[in-house]
Amino acid sequence: MNDSTLSPVLSARTSSQHAWLEVRDISKHYGGVYALDGVSLAIRRGFVHGLIGANGAGKSTLVRCLAGVVSPDSGEVFIEGKPVVIADPHDASGLGLAFIHQEVSLVPGFDVFRNMTLGIAPQTRLGVIDWRSLRRRAEGVRTRLAMRFPLSADIDDLSTADQWLVLIGRALMRDAVLIAMDEPTASLSAVEVERVHSVVRDLVANDVAVIYVSHRLDEVVELCDDITVFRDGKVVSRATRGEVTKPDLVRAIVGRDVVEAQIPESQLHGRVVLDVKGVSDKKLLRNVSLSVHEGEVLGLAGLVGAGRTELAKIIYGESHATAGEVRLNGKKTHFREPADAAAAGIGFVPEERRSEAVFADRSIAFNITISSLAASVVSRWLPLLRPRHARIRASKFAKEVTVNTADMRQLIGSLSGGNQQKAVIARWLARSTSLLILDEPSRGVDVGARFEIHRVIRELAAKGTAILAISSDVEELVGLCDRVIVMVEGRVHAELKGSEITTERMIALSFTRKDERQ
Amino acid sequence: MTTQNVPTEDVEGSDRRHRIWKNSSGSRQGLVLLSKYGTLVAMAVMLIVFGVFVPNGAFFTSENLINIVNQSSLTAIIASGLTIVLVVGEFDLSIGYVASLAGVLVTGLIVRQGLPLFLAAFITLLIGGGIGAVNGIVVTKARVNAVVATLGIGTVVVGLSFGYTAGSPIVAVPKSFPHLALGKIAGLPNPIWLMAFILGLLWVVLNRTPLGQRIQAVGGNRDAARLAGIRTDRTKISAFVIAGLCAALTGIMLASLLGSGTVSAADSYLMDSFAAVFLGSATLRDGEFHIVGTLIGVLIVNVGFNGLSQLGTPTFWQYIFKGGILVAAVALSTIARRYARR
Numbered sequence: 001m002n003d004s005t006l007s008p009v010l011s012a013r014t015s016s017q018h019a020w021l022e023v024r025d026i027s028k029h030y031g032g033v034y035a036l037d038g039v040s041l042a043i044r045r046g047f048v049h050g051l052i053g054a055n056g057a058g059k060s061t062l063v064r065c066l067a068g069v070v071s072p073d074s075g076e077v078f079i080e081g082k083p084v085v086i087a088d089p090h091d092a093s094g095l096g097l098a099f100i101h102q103e104v105s106l107v108p109g110f111d112v113f114r115n116m117t118l119g120i121a122p123q124t125r126l127g128v129i130d131w132r133s134l135r136r137r138a139e140g141v142r143t144r145l146a147m148r149f150p151l152s153a154d155i156d157d158l159s160t161a162d163q164w165l166v167l168i169g170r171a172l173m174r175d176a177v178l179i180a181m182d183e184p185t186a187s188l189s190a191v192e193v194e195r196v197h198s199v200v201r202d203l204v205a206n207d208v209a210v211i212y213v214s215h216r217l218d219e220v221v222e223l224c225d226d227i228t229v230f231r232d233g234k235v236v237s238r239a240t241r242g243e244v245t246k247p248d249l250v251r252a253i254v255g256r257d258v259v260e261a262q263i264p265e266s267q268l269h270g271r272v273v274l275d276v277k278g279v280s281d282k283k284l285l286r287n288v289s290l291s292v293h294e295g296e297v298l299g300l301a302g303l304v305g306a307g308r309t310e311l312a313k314i315i316y317g318e319s320h321a322t323a324g325e326v327r328l329n330g331k332k333t334h335f336r337e338p339a340d341a342a343a344a345g346i347g348f349v350p351e352e353r354r355s356e357a358v359f360a361d362r363s364i365a366f367n368i369t370i371s372s373l374a375a376s377v378v379s380r381w382l383p384l385l386r387p388r389h390a391r392i393r394a395s396k397f398a399k400e401v402t403v404n405t406a407d408m409r410q411l412i413g414s415l416s417g418g419n420q421q422k423a424v425i426a427r428w429l430a431r432s433t434s435l436l437i438l439d440e441p442s443r444g445v446d447v448g449a450r451f452e453i454h455r456v457i458r459e460l461a462a463k464g465t466a467i468l469a470i471s472s473d474v475e476e477l478v479g480l481c482d483r484v485i486v487m488v489e490g491r492v493h494a495e496l497k498g499s500e501i502t503t504e505r506m507i508a509l510s511f512t513r514k515d516e517r518q
Numbered sequence: 519m520t521t522q523n524v525p526t527e528d529v530e531g532s533d534r535r536h537r538i539w540k541n542s543s544g545s546r547q548g549l550v551l552l553s554k555y556g557t558l559v560a561m562a563v564m565l566i567v568f569g570v571f572v573p574n575g576a577f578f579t580s581e582n583l584i585n586i587v588n589q590s591s592l593t594a595i596i597a598s599g600l601t602i603v604l605v606v607g608e609f610d611l612s613i614g615y616v617a618s619l620a621g622v623l624v625t626g627l628i629v630r631q632g633l634p635l636f637l638a639a640f641i642t643l644l645i646g647g648g649i650g651a652v653n654g655i656v657v658t659k660a661r662v663n664a665v666v667a668t669l670g671i672g673t674v675v676v677g678l679s680f681g682y683t684a685g686s687p688i689v690a691v692p693k694s695f696p697h698l699a700l701g702k703i704a705g706l707p708n709p710i711w712l713m714a715f716i717l718g719l720l721w722v723v724l725n726r727t728p729l730g731q732r733i734q735a736v737g738g739n740r741d742a743a744r745l746a747g748i749r750t751d752r753t754k755i756s757a758f759v760i761a762g763l764c765a766a767l768t769g770i771m772l773a774s775l776l777g778s779g780t781v782s783a784a785d786s787y788l789m790d791s792f793a794a795v796f797l798g799s800a801t802l803r804d805g806e807f808h809i810v811g812t813l814i815g816v817l818i819v820n821v822g823f824n825g826l827s828q829l830g831t832p833t834f835w836q837y838i839f840k841g842g843i844l845v846a847a848v849a850l851s852t853i854a855r856r857y858a859r860r
Contacts, residue, residue, distance in 0.1 A: 318745065342747025350745050357745065359738045361806075370735050371746045373728035385726045427746065 019078075020045040020209055021066075021097075021178055026075030028061055028233075030444075035061040036072065037233040043178060043226075048200060048210045050224030052217065054253055054507060055304050055472040057230035059213055063180050066211075067099045068092040093119075098171030100181045105170075106155050106163055113138055113151040116169045141172045145199060161192035168199060179203065180211035183305070185219060197223055215303050217246045217511055231255050254507050270294030272330075273466035274435050276315065279324035284310055284490035287324070292435065292466040297457060299481035300470045301506045307490040308470045309351055312437050315468075316348045317341040329434060342371060347428030349421075351439035351470075357424045358412055365394035365408035367423050372431040397426040402452050418449025425456060436460060437468045442476060454480050474506040488512055557801040557847050561818050568825035577825060584706065590813075590820040591713035592768045592775075596784075597791035597798075597812050598720050599764025604795060604807040605724065606757040607737040608657060609664040612672030613765040614788030616649050618781060619679045620769025625688040625779030628695060635694060643766045649675060650762020654755030679781045688779035699774035709771055716764065721809045723760075733757055793844045794819060800851035818843065 019042035028036040036058045043049050051059040064070040066077070068086040077084050079095055086092050092099070106115055116138055121129045138151055145165055149158060155166065164184055171179045181200075185193045200223060204210055214220050220227060227244065229237035229252040237252040274292040279285055284307040292298045300308045313319045315326055317335025326333045328344055335341045338348065350356035359367055369376065369390045376390040377383045391408045398408065401422040405415065412420055421441070428436055441457065442450040457480060461467050471477050477484050484501050486494045486509040494509045496502075552559075568577045576582060596613055603610045620642045627638035649671065656667040701708045724730035732753045735743040744750045768787060773779045797818060798811025822839050 316745075337749065337751075338744055339747045339749040348745055350742075355739070356741050359735055359742060362734070362738060366731065366735075370731060370743075370748070373731055377728060383727050383729070384722070385728065385731065387726070 019043060020080060022078040022081075023062070023066075024076045024078065026062065026065060026072045026077075028065065028070060028072045034233040036065070036075075039075070039230075039233070039235055041228060041235070043209050043211060045177065045209045046204050046207045047225040048204055048212050048223055050220040050227040051211060051213045051230065052215070052220055052227065052249060052253065053230030054474075057253070058233040059230045060182065061233075062230075063099065063182065063211065063213060066092060066097060066180065093174060096175065096177035098174060098176035098179045100164065100167045100171065100179065100184065105167060108156050110155055111151065112147075112149065112153050112155060112158070112166055112169075115155050115166050116141065116151070116173055118170065120173055137173060138169070141169045144172070145169055145202075159192070161195055164196065165199065168203070176208070178209040178211065180213070182213045183215065184212075185214065185216060193219070215511060217249050220249070221246055229253060250508050250511060253511075254504050270464070273328065274315065274468065275327040275330075276311070277325050277327070279311065279314060279321045279326065281310060281314065281319065281321055285314070285321070286490045288487075288490070288492055289324075290485055290492060292468055294434075294466055295461050295464050296483065297461050297467040297469055297481045299477035299484040299501075300468065300487060301474055301477055301484050301510060302472075302487035302493075303510050304472060306487040306510070308487050309439055310490075311487075312348070312439055312468065312470060315341070315435075316346055316437060318348075342431075345432065345434040347371075347431070347433040347436040349424055349428065349436070349438040349441060351443070353417065353421060353424065353444070358420050360411070360413040362412060363409045364398065364403065364405065364412050364415070364423055365391045367412045368394040368397055368408075368426045368430060371427050375430070393430060394426075397429045398423065400429060401426045401456050416446070416449070418445035418453075421445050422449065422453065422456070425453065429456075429460070433465060435466045435468065437470075439470045440472065441469060442471075442473070450476075474503045474510075477501065477506065478503055486510055552850065554802055554851075556850050557797060557814060557818060560843065560847065561814070561821065564818070564821055564825060568821070568828070572825060572828045577828060582824065582828075584710070586817070586820050586824050587710055587713075588707045589824070590816045591707075591709035592771050593787060593790050593794060593820075594713050594813055594816045595716050595771070596765050596768035596787050597794040597816055598717050598809050599761035600791045601795050601798070601807050601809055601812045602720065602724065602733060602757045603761045604799075605737045606733045606754050607740060608754060608757065610650075610653060610668045610758065610761045611665060611788060612649065612653060612668040612675060613761055613791060614785045615672040615675040615679070615782075616646055616762055616765040617769030617772065617784035617787050619649075619675050619682075620646050620766040621773035621776075621783050622679050622683050622688055622779035622781060624770045625691050625695070625773050626682060629688055629691055635692075635698070639770050642770055643763055646762045646766020646769070647759045648762070650759040650765075651755055653762065654751075654758030657758070658751035658754050676782070683779065683781050685781065687781070689777075691773075691777060691779075695774055696777045697774075699771050709775075712767075712771065716767070717809055717813055720760070720764075724809060729753070729756060790816075790819070793840060797844055797847050800847045805851065 021043040023039060023041040026036050026039045027034065035056075039058065039062060041062070051062065053059050061070060065072045066086065068088045068091050071087065077086060084091075084095055086095065086097075107118065110118075113135065117134055120134070135151070142151060145168060147162070147165055147169070149162060155163060158166065168179065184196050197219065200210055200212065204225075212220070212224055221244065225241050227239045227241075227249070228235055229239075229249065231253060236255065239248075271294055272291045273294050276288060276290050279288045284305075288307070288311055290298070300311070302308050310319070314321050317333075317338050317340050328346065333341070333344065335344070341348070354360070359370070372393075373385065373390075376386050376393060378386060394408045395406075398405075403415070403419050403422045403426065405419070412423060415423070425438070425441070438457065442453050445453065454476075457467055457469065469477070469480060471480075478501055481501060482498070484496045484506060485492055486496070486506055488510065493512060496505060569575075596617060600610055600613055623645060624638050624642040627633045627641060628635060631638075633641070653664075653668050653671055656662050656671065657664045660667075699707075699709055703711055722730075724733065732743070732748050733756070735746065735748055736750050736753045740750055743753075765787075769784050772784050776783060794815035795807060795812050797815030798813070799805050799807045801811040801814050802808070803811065819840055822843065823836050826836050826839060827833075
């Protein structure tokens, strides 16, 4: 493994200079937002092609189009010059494309061999699976990838890096020509990262094409032969190895025409409402400390996977820390479930509106009042709901957040995403909260709704509520927050205040690597 | 359960559906009506057919109609408890066995321990609710799949019944006990009054109390409910307790009706309840479990039974009818709903 060279043997790259796979003018939009806007790209065999960009820039959508998971609105894909149709993941696999998504694709409890051969079933003449030849091939792949564990090892016993290797093995079992990897090194140690890199170099030396999606710009500069930068669904920059430096890439990702939004005036803040001290969890978070004051909006910036949602869920009692403590209004918290946190005065607006926030086949009134039903009962001793009272309350809070409908009995599923989100926020206005956590408060909502949501958040803060706002959209944080904490790889990396809060700063800080920080 | 999760298929099938139902809002309307009122139409058709063909007009006598409702009432009570568990998104296969245990327990406490009727009934209800709580705790805290957990606990309950009775029925109950189920108030049999009270109570609990709203929220979207600050485990356990109480009540009434406590006397209520609840979920609302639907489901089955036997149909037809109408009604409403959406 380790003897694979930095500059692979050129003679191995038979079909090198022209594209093996070509994407022409692909577009995909969701509502009015273009996830991909006329993207063209050429992937060569025997080269590593890096795709980079901020969260939501379009690189993942492109990979998903190639995987047959997303179907583009327009555009074409060519393989060896011939147009191909990728309607579903099965098509993609048949064309020699493999996609490595760690969490979703391994079967826990299966051994390495069965995970590697998942879905491959060569048959003997009798129609029985030919396990012997399959096992021979798997042994070959194992040797080729220098796996340091037997095929009979249980997949759950392997390290993250070794599990990744098994997925590469699966791709090779299927004779994949192109392997796309999404953030392969996101949660690996420095030694493991080096191993991943050497495997990638070895793959391209053997004429495989690799698509490498990563947020770690240093490794992209070091590892990738071709680099494509995405911003707002478009390709904004292309480069080949040696042409670019990391600062060039940061500039390309951010864009030069960043609009400076107005900075909200920084007030004198009251007492500390939320105090997080040295919190770590099993997987990602390491020694996180932060505090939010009365009437303050604290933003949490960072890349997807930086640990922001994980932190929020620990504060809200949805998951538990392995070390450290969380204090609310000076008192140490021991939440066993979110209901305890809610009872203590914390509100939570989850990231996934459909699956974690909304009761789609229920009325707007139901959705707004579900967390504050006690306010509409006849008395404590006769817990009968007064439906009209509940509807009037719902209607009052719906008006405060400008939900665009008068009839509270309407199904919430019939509202637009923005109005649904407002209703979820109204749910927490309907009970008194000293801390409101919002995870991606304006994701997938239109500009108008976004403006209203920001206004509601600022008003809540003005009334003394402490706000913790997580957003992957840095421009959102600029206009909204008094203070921003940038998280990188499970740690608090930097804190910005007032005029320091700019999109460039937040992005540049988000892209910092762990080892650069010391 | 299955009936609630249809929308996931929508994406795939939407094209085809579009082609078939393009510019045919008339037939689409018809399908919506069919999916919601199909079971009611079936009921009406049955009433008409039986009214016409049962000899001497014996079907539409007040005596016969009261009889039908009376026969429905015990099933309706146990089935409405099951409805609550299904609304919360779980399953309870132990209710029939719990009802059987309640039957032998209440008679045994009266005959052997010499307890007064109301104390015996109270203790029996307590035990029924307790078994429900155990079901709920095993399902939520130990995270055992509800089908497995309640089947296992149900089997344990069968064992308890046999252990308590040593296999032979408990007879020689005092005269006051059968009166519980055979007596009348204002001309209507007691079970009808009891059913009206329990179903009314459960309707109020489900639709007009915070607990009921939480039960609906947990059943609708468990993750959202938890993140909205609802104690989902506690809510589920409450639902199981309600089901256990209803099962025990049905068991007590059945023992009173039979005048004895017999092991496995009430076992068949399990299947009858499920049939009724799923029939009911196809009524009025889109595959949602609800109390009124459950009542209608029970009534349909019993109207069919009553009419068929009065027509002199052999008994085996009644089972074919029960199974057939259940599958037909749920299938029809599911298919109609799928085509009617958008």
